[in-house]
Amino acid sequence: MALWLVQALNGIGFGVLLFLIAAGLTLVFGVMDLVNLAHGVQYMLGAYCAVVGAQLTGSFAAALLIAVAGALAGGVILERLVLRPLLGRSHLQQVLGTYGLILLLEEGARAIFGPAPLSLGLPAMLDWSLRLPGGSTYPVYRLFLIGAGLVVALALWLAIDHTRTGMRLRAGAANPVMLSALGVDTGRLFGLVLIAGAVLAGFAGALAAPIVSVEPGMGGAVLILGFVVIVLGGTGSMRGAFLGALLVGLMDTVGRGALSALLGAVLSPAAARQAGPALASMLIYLMMAAVLALRPGGLLPSPARA
């Protein structure tokens, strides 16, 4: 029981991070029809900025702020120089351009910081464990991560559901073509989405930095999981991204645990040891495949796309 709770919390934490990454990206795909492969490096940028910030100031809080500032700066530069010009171009050119960005930024990180993973120590204030019901302990930092992520998610929800800009975004997600026909300044709106998405991803990278290894290639796997989340939830749907992210997070933690238990009960230890990891790594993608088979539009698609 205690183990399940730990795994569930891990899953929620992972899900929260994935939501921060997927939230901006799903709008970029759904409203702007832009293939932005470089979103993963925004995450990496945030993580590296946090590491540098912590080394410079010695304070985790300052490191977070520096990471957000760095992600903002990076987002603005990328948006102005590369992403906005790519908006009017074909998907193939967008793939080419953003792939080039990945090469540039990952290699840049490798050149500046070296290929070896960096680490960021946990802030002293959060470097302890809480006793959970059931007996096991859980790192407080991870609880902080969950909390911070949920606060941001709440702020996003308020922004999208209760502001005019948010309304325009929702309209754009439902019917992108109509948006500019209705006179909305899509240039500014899209710029806002791209930069906000970059900041969210960078913030996620900073939050993740103390508990993952910070290396130049860290954005890749995260980007692809972000895609899975978006497919699960429905392109252009924030609610879908939230649900999808939690599902992926829980499936990757609780799901794996459940699978091991199941295999251990049904198969011999040797067979379970062989098949287990393979099946476990497939779980998330099998879930995506199942959703695709039953509801190709996603679990919570935005209105006109259902």
Next chain:
Amino acid sequence: MSITLRAGRRARAWNVGLGLWLALAAAPWVARLAAYPYLVDIADRAALTAAAAISLQFLVGVAGLVSLGHAAFLGIGGYAALAFAVGGANEAALSLPAAVIGAASFAALTGLLALRTRGVTFIMITLAFAQMAYFIAQSFELFGGSDGMPLDPPALLGTGLLRSPAALHGIALLALAACLVGAPRLTRSRFGRVLRAGTESPARVIAAGFDLRAVRLRAYVLSGAAAGAIGWLLAEHAGFVSPAMMEWRVSGELLVMVILGGTRTPEGAGLGAVGLVAAEEVLAAFTDHWRLLLAPVLILIALRFGPRRP
């Protein structure tokens, strides 16, 4: 553009393809002249990569399906070779068909689902399924896990015919030739025409009575099967199989090669592949961080060339 202009363009493309093939075929002699034996290895790798790029170009340029997961088929081909070697039956007549069937099956299963979507979503799904294959490969301790394993050259019908560098060179060239000849023929076929018409006007093709999704699935499986065979060849050429064969970066690089080559002709994709492999080799001689030199070029090309979307 009339039929005759189209024929002229095809003739030019054919010449490019022939020139490319001859240049790669000449590698052993050039290597001896330049006293640089490694050149043959590079040429073989370039030829096989070009073949892989051509198999992707068929999907992208003819069927209009932008796949960011093509490396999965390469990897499946490679792991088929490894599976038979590890299993004690390292016979090409067995493992190569297995590679093709394995890759084709993966293409059929994932294609069935992926082809229910379009555009950006399709791109994401192909990437995700390839990542799944990557993680599955990583998890098999029997095949070396995330490190991979060396692969011994296979027997061919019991003989050691495939075990010489000359044989490897010959097979790489044969594979490239097959792609350079086969891809345009497929494109010009009835099947190819339905695909081409389907990218411009799906409604027209459906109104004519074609099940467009089924036709596209067929293209996806054909392309995947070809890539499976090429992956098998790449693995035998490298003498090593690892999950890195199907990393998403490999898929990305293949797509970049196709885009650089112009997506409209297989010869262009081949040229893009050989060009990129050559550029990487040359740049890497100068600096470890050669990607920093290549990346801005890619970005500039993306921003400057190609059509604006209507």
Next chain:
Amino acid sequence: MTPALELRALNLAFGALAVTRNVSLAVAPGEAHALIGPNGAGKTTLLAQIAGTLRPASGRVLLAGRDVTALPPHRRALLGLARTFQVSALAHGLSALENVALAVQRRTARPLALLRRAAPDPEADGAALAALEAVGIAARAGLPVRDLSHGERRAAEIACALAARPACLLLDEPLAGLGPAEAAAMIGLLRGLKGRTAMLLVEHDMEAVFALADRVSVLVRGEIIASGAPALVRADPAARAAYLGED
């Protein structure tokens, strides 16, 4: 006699907006049946449900007595249903001949042959060329569609539909954008099809409608409010109100 096309109680709504309300209609073999109505009445949506690109919420679509409601569009095409689109659906990079030949190719023994050359295609080109002659653009058949004028593209669109020798033809505003000479030619062509091919024709040009149609149905806000011989419909008060009132 079994109708070539029959609609029974079709209903469809997009959210709260009912776009097709209990629509029933029958088109006899060889009959030219016009569907008229104000803009936004749901005519194109109805055609889409007949063709199969939209699924009705309830009701049935029958082709020559066979229930095709559950069949996808390409299957209905193979059963003898052809349609033209409001905005021409043609592959612009291919020639007019190739576009038209697609439907013929589908009906050959090996429509998806992997190695058989598509162009020129002796098996399919003959019938395709005949269809293009019937619409008067055989001379321009070898040109890519992007080089054709609007009128020629509309003609090619009809040729695509005719090449498959359909039993039932759905026409979505075939006269739209045509000059007077081209329109007259189109009307002549369609008149020539009467008796052989059942036609359901959505059109705004009232003169053409009344010159061509054997029967007329009026669609207003998703509902058929009048249906019958042209003269009767012209005199029907409900139809007049819908048209003259709405205009």
